[in-house]
Amino acid sequence: MPVPDIFRIKICGLNDFENAVAVSHSGADAIGLNFFPQSKRCVEKNTAVKIANTVRGEVQIVGLFVNATPTEIKQTNEQVGFNWIQLHGDESAEFAKSVYETTGVPILAASRGSLVRWATLPDGFHPQALLMDAAVPGSFGGTGHLSNWDLAATWRTMPHLNHLVLAGGLTPENVADAIRAVQPSGVDVAGGAENSGQPGIKDLDKVEAFVTAAREAFARLPKE
Template sequence: MPVPEMFRIKICGLNDFENAIAVAHSGADAIGLNFFPKSKRRIDLTTAERIANFVRGEVQIVGLFVNASLEEITETHQKLGLDWIQLHGDETAELALSIYKETNVPIMAASRGRLHRWEKLPDGFQPHAQLMDAAVDGAYGGTGHLSDWELAATWRSDEQLQRFVLAGGLTPENVTEAISVVRPSAVDVAGGVEIAGQPGLKDMVKVEQFVSAAHRAFDAIT
């Protein structure tokens, strides 16, 4: 299966139908749907399916999983038609390869505080994109803590990294600088564009500010 063209701006952790549709029309390239049961941004499968059916073809749909089984991920993909599968937990490279073989959906491997998710890869397998989030003990992401931009910027000298997604603490106010320093393939935001005290519900003014700033910053480095 050919890997889809890499998105540049992903808004993650959506869990409300109307809000997700608005985000999909904001100029972002991708939306993230979080299926981690312990996440404050978790979305139920029924709402996720409604969103996916409505926005398919307009934005790329990324399913975020944390330590889910092959069966759970496969069944979710069958219902939603995911464009990317984001592994954000402690999954092994062997499981990632099995997921890819079963679904033919590109794998985005998320790491916390480091560039590479796995040191050893089976059968020549390479994740199709790497996402770097902030490292916070006991958390699998979505903390609002800032990633190490200096470390993240070194991805460009790593021949194994072809697509690099920067996450962790991004906001409309700092995304321009982040893109300028790191020059990532894409940026990923969740809490930085949310309505205070309402995880998953995005503030559309912040979303539009973030998207506009990110587009300008990407245009400036290309």
């Protein structure tokens, strides 16, 4: 199975058209559109289509789902058009395989507080990339809590892990330290680029600071 290129910097949880377009001009490599109805950053389908049609080709578009049905994911992908499908719930490897085979879109599988569920599958389908998020009971992410950087840093020693995207509590102030500690393929921010009380609406100054700090940190990593 071919391993696609992964984005370096993803700004996730956009739900406003004008704000999403501005973020797409910030230098980020990808934007995340959240389709989990219980999320405070959930985007309306029509808005997502409008965003995607406007910024396609400028940034990668990631569709985030939590325990959705394969039909829901397939239909949403047909309407919006994703570069990656992010499974951020309790989905199994068999489910991820079904979604990939149905859509042809690479899978970014989220793991909260552990790499084991996806990293140690002996055979069969493996997601094209893994996202490491913080483990917060009763939550599927977007909490602002830090993920375990020490654990995340072990990802290169695990079989079948081609890419790791680090999420969980990242901000413009700590993203460089996170990149140095974990050496991930990419980083993902949601609340860390927002102002309090405005979930889904990114502060463009924070976005620019995050992008700048992340790019500089990635540039200083040892060359493989």
